[in-house]
Amino acid sequence: MSAVLLIAIPILAAFISIIVKKWSPYMLLFVSFGLVILLGYLPFEIITIGGFSAPYGISLVVDNYSYTALYVVNVLFFLVAIINVCNYKKLGTILLVSLAGLNGLMLTGDLFNLFVFLEISGISAYIITTTNKKPLATFNYLVAGTVGSILYLLGLIILYNMFGTLNMQDMAVRIAASGATDIEVALPFLLMFIGIGVEAKLLPFNSWVKGILGHSNKLTGPMIAGVYAAASLFVFGRLLTEVFVISDTFMLIISVILAFSILAGEAMAYSSTKVREILLFSSIAQAGIAVLIFVSGFTGYAVLFISLNGFSKVVLFLIINHATEVVGSDEVIDLKGLFVNNKLVGASFTATVLSLLGLPLFAGFFVKMGILSQLFSSGDYVFPAIILLSSVVEGVYFVKLLTKLWYKEDNLPQVKFELPLVYLVVVISLLLVVFGLYFEPLHEQALVLVNHVKGVIL
Amino acid sequence: MKNFLSLVLVLALGGMIILSLQNNQYFTAYGEVDITKRVSESYIDRDVNGGTQAVEFGVANNLESGPANIVTAIVADYRSFDTLGEVTVLFVSSLGVALLLASGKQKRLDLHFHPNFMLRVGSRALFGIILMTGIFVIVHGHLTPGGGFPGGTMIASSILLLYLADDNFRTKVKSFKTLESIAGSLYVIIGLVGLFAFDYFLVNFLDNGILGELFSAGIVPIVYALIGLKVGSEISGIIDNFLTEEVA
Amino acid sequence: MLLYAAIILMMLGLYGILTQRNIIKIIISLNILEIGLNIFIISIGFVNGGVAPIFTGQNNLGSIGFVDPLPQALVLTAIVIGVGTTALGLALAKKIYAKYGTFEIDDMKGAE
Amino acid sequence: MASLEFLVIIALLGGVLAYLVGKLSKVVGASLTVLVSGFIFVSVAYFGLNGSLDASITYLPFVSFEATDLYLGTSFGILVTFIFFMVSFFNPYFVDKFKYPSLYSMFYLFSLAGVLGVFFTDDFLVLFFFFELVVWTSLFLIPLGKSKKAASWYYGFSAFGSFSLLFAIFVMRNTAGSFNINDGLSMVGGSDQILVFILLMVAAFAKLGAFPLHIWLPKVLGNSPDPVTSVFSGGLEKLGAFVAVMGLVKLAPVGPVIEAIDMALGQYLIAILGALTIVFGTLMAIRQDDAKKLIAYSSMSNGGYILVALTLLNDTSVSGALYHVLIHALASTAAFLAIGAVNRQTGTTKMSELGGMIHKMPVTYIVYLIAIISMAGIPPMGGFVSKWLIFQSVINEGMILIAIATFFGSIGSFLYVFRPLAALFLGQELPEFRKVIKEAPFFMLLPMIILSGLNIFTGVHPSVILQYINNVLAELGVTELGITTWTLSGNNGDLYPALIAVVFGVGVVIAFIIFIVLKKSRKVDLMDTYTAGNFVYTEELLHYSVDFYAPIERLYEKHINIMKDFYKGIAKKVQEFGSFVKYFFFTNKPEITVLWVVIVLGILLLWGDLL
Amino acid sequence: MIISILMGISVAFFGFVLQTSIAGVNRKIIGRVQKRYGPKWYQEFLDIFKLLSKRSVTHGWIFDFGVIMALGGIIATAMFMPITNDLMAFPGFDNFFIFVYLIAVGMLGMAMSASGSGNPLASIGVMRALTTMLAYEIPFMIIVLTIIKLTGHSSLSEIAMFQQTAVAGLEFSGTWFMIALPVGFAVAFLSLMGMLGKKPFETYIAPAEIASGPMVEYGGKQLGMLFIMHEITVFIEVSLFVHLFLGGAENIWIFLIKYFLVYTSVNLISNVNGRFKIDQVVVFFYKWPLLFAVMQAFVAIYLGWVI
Incomplete structure (x- = not known):
């Protein structure tokens, strides 16, 4: 039961499924469920492909970090797939391939292989977003994504030229051995940082996000904002902790960009009147926070933050996209009073929002406390101030949204949420509440991840 | 105006990348690449898994990779x-x-x-x-x-x-x-x-x-x-x- | 010198993306960017006086000054990825043309 | 031997139970809140007073309580749970008008659980956990009333407050190494101490609704349903007072000492802000037309009193402040409940639409009268004692500007408390209310009567409670107030409250004898009045309630919502910044991303001095 | 305890009798000033007893209860008033704030019954009374703050003793505050006129505008009781002023003289004045009086320049 199956099986299923077109959605469900089960039996090890040892052949790394990442991505993928399988039958194969690509992203230990999987998941993402019926927005996404991956490849090749290897760990070892000052190493890492930054929705590079998520539907919304966002942030984390060596001048600049992107994201969300825009801008801000935590070096809580964020975004986008499809527009005025008739969905939406805000009795509270305590213990006061200020603004516009969605007297929007969506949404929000109350497992997971030091795989 | 601005930007960027690559002592210049310091050296000698056989065309039998x-x-x-x-x-x-x-x-x-x-x-x-x-x-x-x-x-x-x-x-x-x-x-x-x-x-x-x-x-x-x-x-x-x- | 040519080509591609308003031209400049990158990758592996990394009748002894084979393998993959994205871009261009009737981004009505 | 953790669990489970029961029948669900809050109050009061609350933790993870010799927390805890218990009597009568009745009772009990947690813990993180719990549970109570926007104002300010508290907590943890409250507050020093002081004050100001951060108070208290308003002003504001005590008394004074009035600069600034709160609250209260908003502004200005008293740090002022917290809680809750009773009968609290309630609701009138006497600080009631203590310390410190504000506040309070009395209860009885109105039901009157009884008791025999407050002073390290069984001694004079009450009684008896001895006068109805010739038929014309204090209101009419526009301006700025960034970064042209990539790359390379 | 209460009642009664007779004498003096004889000195007593014997009208229980509470409150305040150094009902407990706030109970009772009477003129009168109170109270309290800060006691008898005998340790003791704080004395005198409702600040009685304000609905015994209340209030305020600024009294005669002088001077000044409009009253007290009061307080407390 080696982790390669996580990639091989979906690809195999994808290849087979183009013959038997009508079964492809059911194959998708079966494979993705199978992978979630398979995840239970994965040993922590380095898997060499083709029998060639690490720096020469390609190696897949299964450690705590990638295990959590895999778990989050696969479970989220499976949930989104169940909801959307019935009305996006044609995309069965594409989704299989994107599953393989995402798993590859999480597992791979080789930089060039990361580029290939980045491309696979990227292209399948472009195709998924074509269902938004907005070809220009998808075109923007394609151009941005391709430019991003080109920059990543350029940075990668420069690194290869300087240190002669492609394996992440070997690269880290060689950089340390060569004693290259972090100024000299800055150019390639900068290119790779920006390359991944485009995909991870960091502010200056994410003008494609508004087009895609602004007009998303029940599949693209949760997929891009939930699954892909979590995956790209995990990749970001993997690179930042494993390979990158960031000099303090760049740390300053990057943190200025991140701080700007957090505050600007919240301000944009505050100023937008469309519900989906509010959600997408707040997810931009949260992406900024996640990368901020990675840059400050706390992988443990960053992973928890990303996974919680991923789950919450899937819930939020599912509900809002379904309502927008029925009502026709996602303006807050048109969706006013949405939860008056469907209280269960409203309750889980509210619970998820409160967990995003980091209020007690919800899992978000514990993660936020963890992040802040680590940021403070490292002695810096600026980032926590920014995070807290942004969560105040975030709180205000979410409360404004909630009061609008819950309270309206006459001609309420006639929206019926079908059972699987309701069931999924309730289960996730219940999870958030349960982990909010009983957060021992989260604590252990965070501690285990914290000592995931560079080079120590297991 | 926009074109001119982006031209200036792009040229500046190109110039900066070239200059930074030149000043970078680890970035081997064009042509003076020393294969031995690179991973591909063992691809050529086929000794990734410790294969000792000298690679010779028409002679070497059952090499590590054919x-x-x-x-x-x-x-x-x-x-x-x-x-x-x-x-x-x-x-x-x-x-x-x-x-x-x-x-x-x-x-x-x-x-x-x-x-x-x-x-x-x-x-x-x-x-x-x-x-x-x-x-x-x-x-x-x-x-x-x-x-x-x-x-x-x-x-x-x-x-x-x-x-x-x-x-x-x-x-x-x-x-x-x-x-x-x-x-x-x-x-x-x-x-x-x-x-x-x-x-x-x-x-x-x-x-x-x-x-x-x-x-x-x-x-x-x-x-x-x-x-x-x-x-x-x-x-x-x-x-x-x-x-x-x-x-x- | 190939190195600088490659970077200049890439900058040309970037300039093309920045200034062109036509979808097809953007795709073309994207391709130029990719080609520039591929040349850059190849130039990384060149060794003065090196020989193509294939064992043949004449040069059959190991390490007699082969050129670095790894970038060539990488460029093979990069080219195919370039093909993939360009094919998708063109398909999208056809879709955009079907929807808006033009390739010029500026006069696409209702594109917001 | 009630354990705190057991009480918190009861509150939480009670909330869930109330929700489920509420689904069946609203009223039963709401009356469940009465039972639960009653039980909690009784156990907290009984066990808290004889100091046998045990703080062992068996189920709740992460939470740690502390009950032994925690007089400050116990006194606040008893007070706030008492207010919750009294107000919960109103729930069954008001719950049928809400859109989500069962949710209401659940969140009511959740906020009670939160309040319990805040007062009885010695660990900052647990304090913040319950603090936030109170914030968001009470947040959902507000929209049940009239305005929906009030909730976002409330969350904005209290989130700002609680996050600055969180920031202060972590700053203290850096020096103290642990989240313990006492060593956190004592060990922080130097520039960190100033930062912590400022942040704690921001949190206290946001929760108390004091001057710079008070915009939400009238909006929320004015528009939310009546039980929620009373809980807010009586109970939840005391969280702010609790944090203020931590910030001003437990934390060493901050900033250079001004020798003229030997007070630290930090304390003096807070005193100035407290004075501004008093003046601003009084001015705004005088001109309100809605009775609930008026009492909301009055609780704002009383919050100012508490702040001023806490900054003076001598025995009379701190005991005066703590006593004032108690008095204000009792008086404003009683006033809000009385107005709530009127609101339930007539459906409106606008003074211009009401009048002559006394004829049909005399008991409510008496309760309201006693409440406003206490709020205005008039002798027989408790307000006089706490105001006397505060005046003693203000005069003793010789701070003229602060004294002006406190005097203005106390005289002004006499003005604005009288306005609802005259407009709501006295004056002509409007015809449409004559037939339909009847006295509030017994179970609504019960809490009001208990509260007014307490108002009188605290005024006549204060040393019982002041004795307990002295323990709190000892715990806070402030010199204790000199009190004997009946008299209290301030800095420059003694007070014998019981004597004043007795003498007042004797005076009334004498007046009554004079009244009875003389000839009985003929009963005439209200319409038969001397109107200098022009006879008037309709009651409305004879009822003077609109623009009651017109001469004063005209003086500052133009600039009453400076602060509101200031905050609206901030919201506008954030909005503009958002759309500005949106315009720059998010057009649907593909080259925008690439442009920014190139720019950022260029800047970074240029700056990274790679040349 | 009982003896001191009886003592208090007699003080209150003495106050009433004193004030009514001096009011009568003043009416004669004012008459003389206006070139007429003026009524007999006991005219005030006659009016009160005539009113008490008349049968009048009541507008409900709050109308009566308010009057009773008003008179009761004022009598209670008067009971605390010290006459001379040793002649007082409750030694040691005659705190200044008790007077300020117990008068408020009387005012509240009267205001309650006035509004309860249902006559808008009464409510307007009450409103004006409260507004003027807001105006004159602040400067007066500032000056009293200075006095309490200087003397260290807030009970009237101690303040009076402080002014009479020069005590070695305290540098200001021995001089009347009228001389020690001249500006303060002037401001307090203005506030006293406001308190007594004398001519320039007589907005809340204002017979021309609102038909004698709060008193409009009263007659018979209610009006009589209110007259008694008015007299005792005047007694309290004037004797308060005497104790604070003129150094109290060693014996009863000095007290009477000082009392007479203060009351007549207030009456004479008010006689020649017109009446402020209600807006002017509020603004007037917040301009110069408050400024001078604060200046006086600042000078006295922080710089210690006391004559």
């Missing part, structure tokens, strides 16, 4: 996972194009360009030659430069030739799809067999034979052939999608 063409060795053996990813990328994009353009019943696009006599006859003759060279390139992938990808595109170009030659020529798209899927799944199955039988995914479990022989380098030629067929059918599928339009 193909004479080192690039093919890297592509299909050392880093064959990349190639698998590679194939999926092409597979996904062709599928995407098909999804975008060919949603219903398709018929040939009536272009205002009609092939004249010269093209029709010439392409009939050329079709066979291009096809043959394509297949040759695929089969000798492990000995001579080329391999699955270039060979596949040659096959596709021969099919493109047929498209240009005759207005209502349409390949049986269905058959290409099945060929593509069989080739792809065979490739993955070989990998899985390697995993289950020889506990490494995509391991070269056949014996590598003598360097430079036609029948050497274990599964590499088989894998390359499959890739060639797959790439050929995918690209011709893409051509077909672009040259057809929906039946109104």
Whole structure:
């Protein structure tokens, strides 16, 4: 039961499924469920492909970090797939391939292989977003994504030229051995940082996000904002902790960009009147926070933050996209009073929002406390101030949204949420509440991840 | 004004990258690359897993990785996972194009360009030659430069030739799809067999034979052939999608 | 010198993306960017006086000044990825043309 | 031997139970809140007073309580749970008008659980956990009333407050090494101490609704349903007072000492802000037309009193402040409940639409009268004692500007408390209310009567409670107030409250004898009045309630919502910044991303001095 | 305890009798000033007893209860008032704030019954009374703050003793505050006129505008009781002023003289004045009086320049 199956099986299923077109959605469900089960039996090890040892052949790394990442991505993928399988039958194969690509992203230990999987998941993402019926927005996404991956490849090749290897760990070892000052190493890492930054929705590079998520539907919304966002942030984390060596001048600049992107994201969300825009801008801000935590070096809580964020975004986008499809527009005025008739969905939406805000009795509270305590213990006061200020603004516009969605007297929007969506949404929000109350497992997971030091795989 | 601004920006960026690469003492200049400091040195000497046999054309028997063409060795053996990813990328994009353009019943696009006599006859003759060279390139992938990808595109170009030659020529798209899927799944199955039988995914479990022989380098030629067929059918599928339009 | 040519080509591609308003031209400049990158990758592996990394009848002894084979393998993959994205871009261009009737981004009505 | 953790669990489970029961029948669900809050109050009061609350933790993870010799927390805890218990009597009568009745009772009990947690813990993180719990549970109570926007104002300010508290907590943890409250507050020093002081004050100001951060108070208290308003002003504001005590008394004074009035600069600034709160609250209260908003502004200005008293740090002022917290809680809750009773009968609290309630609701009138006497600080009631203590310390410190504000506040309070009395209860009885109105039901009157009884008791015999407050002073390290069984001694004079009450009684008896001895006068109805010739038929014309204090209101009419526009301006700025960034970064042109990539790359390379 | 209460009642009664007779005498003096004889000195007593014997009208129980509470409150305040150094009902407990706030109870009772009477003129009168109170109270309290800060006691008898005998330790003791704080004395005198409702600040009685304000609905015994209340209030305020600024009294005669002088001077000044409009009253007290009060307080407390 080696982790390669996580990639091989979906690809195999994808290849087979183009013959038997009508079964492809059911194959998708079966494979993705199978992978979630398979995840239970994965040993922590380095898997060499083709029998060639690490720096020469390609190696897949299964450690705590990638295990959590895999778990989050696969479970989220499976949930989104169940909801959307019935009305996006044609995309069965594409989704299989994107599953393989995402798993590859999480597992791979080789930089060039990361580029290939980045491309696979990227292209399948472009195709998924074509269902938004907005070809220009998808075109923007394609151009941005391709430019991003080109920059990543350029940075990668420069690194290869300087240190002669492609394996992440070997690269880290060689950089340390060569004693290259972090100024000299800055150019390639900068290119790779920006390359991944485009995909991870960091502010200056994410003008494609508004087009895609602004007009998303029940599949693209949760997929891009939930699954892909979590995956790209995990990749970001993997690179930042494993390979990158960031000099303090760049740390300053990057943190200025991140701080700007957090505050600007919240301000944009505050100023937008469309519900989906509010959600997408707040997810931009949260992406900024996640990368901020990675840059400050706390992988443990960053992973928890990303996974919680991923789950919450899937819930939020599912509900809002379904309502927008029925009502026709996602303006807050048109969706006013949405939860008056469907209280269960409203309750889980509210619970998820409160967990995003980091209020007690919800899992978000514990993660936020963890992040802040680590940021403070490292002695810096600026980032926590920014995070807290942004969560105040975030709180205000979410409360404004909630009061609008819950309270309206006459001609309420006639929206019926079908059972699987309701069931999924309730289960996730219940999870958030349960982990909010009983957060021992989260604590252990965070501690285990914290000592995931560079080079120590297991 | 915007163009001028972006020109200045781009030039400045280019200049900065070039200058920074020059000043960087670790960035070896063009041409003075010392292979020994790089990973690829052991690809050339085939001693990744400690193989001690000196690599000599026509003499070395059952080397660590068989193909004479080192690039093919890297592509299909050392880093064959990349190639698998590679194939999926092409597979996904062709599928995407098909999804975008060919949603219903398709018929040939009536272009205002009609092939004249010269093209029709010439392409009939050329079709066979291009096809043959394509297949040759695929089969000798492990000995001579080329391999699955270039060979596949040659096959596709021969099919493109047929498209240009005759207005209502349409390949049986269905058959290409099945060929593509069989080739792809065979490739993955070989990998899985390697995993289950020889506990490494995509391991070269056949014996590598003598360097430079036609029948050497274990599964590499088989894998390359499959890739060639797959790439050929995918690209011709893409051509077909672009040259057809929906039946109104 | 190939190195600088490659970077200049890439900058040209970037300039093309920045200034062109036509979808097809953007795709073309994207391709130029990719080609520039591929040349850059190849130039990384060149060794003065190196020989193509294939064992043949004449140069059959190991390490007699082969050119670095790894970038060539990488460029093979990069080219195919370039093909993939360009094919998808063109398909999208066809879709955009079907929807808006033009390739010029500026006069696409209702694109917001 | 009630354990705190057991009480918190009861509150939480009670909330869930109330929700489920509420689904069946609203009223039963709401009356469940009465039982639960009653039980909690009784156990907290009984066990808290004889100091036998045990703080062992068995189920709740992460939470740690502390009950032994925690007089400050116990006194606040008893007070706030008492207010919750009294107000919960109103729930069954008001719950049928809400859109989500069962949710109401659940969140009511959740906020009670939160309040319990805040007062009885010695660990900052647990304090913040319950603090936030109170914030968001009470947040959902507000929209049940009239305005929906009030909730976002409330969350904005209290989130700002609680996050600055969180920031202060972590700053203290850096020096103290652990989240313990006492060593956190004592060990922080130097520039960190100033930062912590400022942040704690921001949190206290946001929760108390003091001057710079008070915009939400009238909006929320004015518009939310009546039980929620009373809980807010009586109970939840005391969280702010609790944090203020931590910030001003437990934390060492901050900033250079001004020798003229030997007070630290930090304390003096807070005193100035407290004075501004008093003046601003009084001015705004005088001109309100809605009775609930008026009492909301009055609780704002009383918050100012508490702040001023806490900054003076001598025995009379701190005991005056703590006593004022108690008095204000009792008086404003009683006033809000009385107005709530009127609101339930008539459906409106606008003074211009009401009048002559006394004829049909005399008991409510008496309760309201006693409440406003206490709020205005008039002798027989408790307000006089706490105001006297505060005046003693203000005069003793000789701070003229602060004294002006406190005097203005106390005289002004006499003005604005009288306005609802005259407009709501006295004056002509409007015809449409004559037939339909009847006295509030017994179970609504019960809490009001208990509260007014307590108002009188705290005024006549304060030393019982002041004795307990002295323990709190000892715990806070402030010199204790000199009190004997009946008299209290301030800095420059003694007070014998019981004597004043007795003498007042004697005076009334004498007046009554004079009244009875003389001839009985003929009963005449209200319409038969001397109107200098022009006879008037309709009651409305004879009822003077609109623009009651017109001469004063005209003085500052133009600039009453300076602060509101200031905060609206901030919201506008954030909005503009958002759309500005949106315009720059998010157009649907593909080259925008690439442009920014190139720019950022260029800047970074240029700056990274790679040349 | 009982003896001191009886003592208090007698003080209150003495206050009433004193004030009514001095009011009568003042009416004669004012008459003389206006070139007429003026009524007999006991005219005030006659008016009160006439009213008490008349039968009048009541507007409900709050109307009566308010009057009773008003008179009761004022009597209670008067009971605390010290006459001379040793002649007082409750030694040691005659705190300044008790007077300020117990008068408020009287005012509240009267205001309650006035509004309860249902006559808008009464409510307007009450409103004006409260507004003027807001105006004159602040400067007065500032000056009293200075006095309490200087003397260290807030009970009236101690303040009076402080001014009479020069004690070695305290540098300001021995001089009347009228001389020690001249500006303060002037401001307090203005506030006293506001308190007594004398001419320039007589907005809340204002017979021309609102038909004697709060008193409009009263007659018979209610009006009589209110007259008694008015007299005792005047007694309290004037004797408060005497104790604070003129150094109290060693014996009863000095107290009477000082009392007479203060009351007549207030009456004489008010006689020649017109009446402020209600807006002017509020603004007037917040301009110069408050400024001077604060200046006086600042100078006295922080710089210690006391004559």
